[in-house]
Amino acid sequence: MAATQTTNGPRKRVTAMLLLPTTLWFLLLLVMPLVVITVYSLGERAPAGGYQPALTLAQYANLPARLKAFTNTLTLAPLGTLICLLIAYPLAYFLALKASRRTKAFLLTLVIVPFWTSFLIRTYAWIYILGGRGIPRLLEMIGIEDLRLINTPTAVLIGIVYGYLPLMVFPIYVSLEKLDKSLLEASNDLGANPIRTFFQVTLPLSAPGLITGSLLVFILLMGEYLIPALLGGGKVFFVGNALVDLFLQSRNWPFGSAVALTLVGIMLVAITLYLSLLGRQRRHQDVSIL
């Protein structure tokens, strides 16, 4: 091997060394746990809780017992992502294309400032705002009575949009900021009104930011635990809440593992579908719009 040792040799070794920590991290904290819960999911609950070895699909057969958690997650996560997107896009558009430099700096700070306080505390604050003495009380004053917000899907959605909006705003903002403004003028000059310009130029060219933001928010939301726990009050629970319950309360590790793996599987399928759908549309556009 010494004969093939070129100047590339040391460089390769440096690369390997630099990648070593990540590789170890990846193996220890991602691959191993995944293997462990795969093994667990095929086992049985020990009489006193925990895991005892077995080889059965019984845990997967039992999945419908947690159907509600899955349907909640699979409706509220995409819906939350969509609402975030619809609110974030106009905001990012305004920031990147319309705001003056000072307004821009001010508004960007406003988007960031909430991060200075713990997410947990901010979500707690929402319990009060959405609770009996918060918004419902205000609405009572103008005659809208008997409105319950806390512990409803709406409360969870509000919490989601509040917490995840910045994650959607920033990628879209960056992609719009990079957009060459003379392209918008060119489109205008060639006879496209502002609305057509938006759909033909601005939107397609900001698609990367839009996709990044949506994936980021969606993936995090699929594993969300805190918001449903606090604002859903045990009535609107996600898969994340079901997992905490299974592992810590009923100590049914094999069933918990099966639920967790199923969630991973669903996520993989959803993201693959989403990306391939977008990909097909973009390829189609590449071929020709004529």
Add this chain to the structure above:
Amino acid sequence: MPTQPNNSQDVDIEFRGVTKRFADVVAVDDVSISVERGSFFSFLGPSGCGKTTSLRLIAGFEQPTAGDVMIGGRSVVGVPPFKRPVNMVFQHYALFPHFTVADNIGYGLRQQKPRPDKQEIARRVGETLELVRLDGYERRRIWELSGGQQQRVALARALINRPTVLLLDEPLAALDRKLRQEMQIELQTLQRDVGITFVLVTHDQEEALSMSDTICIMHEGHIVQIGEPRQLYDDPINHYVADFVGKSNFFWGTVEEVNGAVAAVTIDSGLKLSGRLPKGGRSLSPGDSAAIAVRPEVVLIGRPGAEALAATDVRAPARIKNRIFLGEQTEYLVAAERLGDVLVLSSKHNETVTGRLSTGDSVEIGWRTESTLALEKT
């Protein structure tokens, strides 16, 4: 419309007292011009002179603070860009990166109502690509093209809409010298072929001189002079124009007397020089500060006492400080007695008479008063 001028059929663009103010900066100040149908018109000036703002006022990206902008005899104040019958070639082309060449060029047609059908669009895209000599490039992506090719796509994208006026914002600035010269010829040919009025913005005097029918020289938002290239070169109305269009030697001093169309100026060294007053320029009066402008090519150079210099009105001994060989011509920088540094452009033919001159040689320079100008500063 009672205020319409009677020659409106021949005028494509007209500015009437147009002013554009940005906050506290006046970019265009009370400018009135008219651009003849089918002509090649250029705005020429350094950056910040208001030429780009003028172009954007025609395109509709800016609205005038005061005055009237008219296209084809109709006022377009308040009309947005997408409703104006003009198209623009942007400085950095502004081609859509997510479209193919064909989709970029067909963009304008797809916005029309009613929208032409696909075959019609494809046919006209093909035609226009042929016009800019890019046939067969329909399916290419923008980033696969060279700078010159992108330039042509931008031209095609604007021309396919058959605009009344084509606006060009420093279209050749990003190209290298050789390509730029090729494109200059091509643009001129194209303009003659399609018969559309071209309005060009440039800071490059060579570009403006070589392509335009009419040049408008601007300075700090004002028009300094409008005229044919030849007229601007031969009769610049002041120092600013003479300095911007071509090269000149300027000898500054005070006007001594004005005699008809000739002014005598005592320059700072005490020497008295005369120059012709330019046609269309303001008259000078004794006591005014003025410059005698001498183009390098009218300065003759020879060995002391050379016969060729006998017919000159102004003569001075000089020493060659620098010599730049330009091929067809040679440029000398000489230090002349009481004149200071003088730039001289000498043809190859002249060298056969004078013999080869080198740096350090003692020479004599001279010129005829009729080929010099007496100019005010601005």
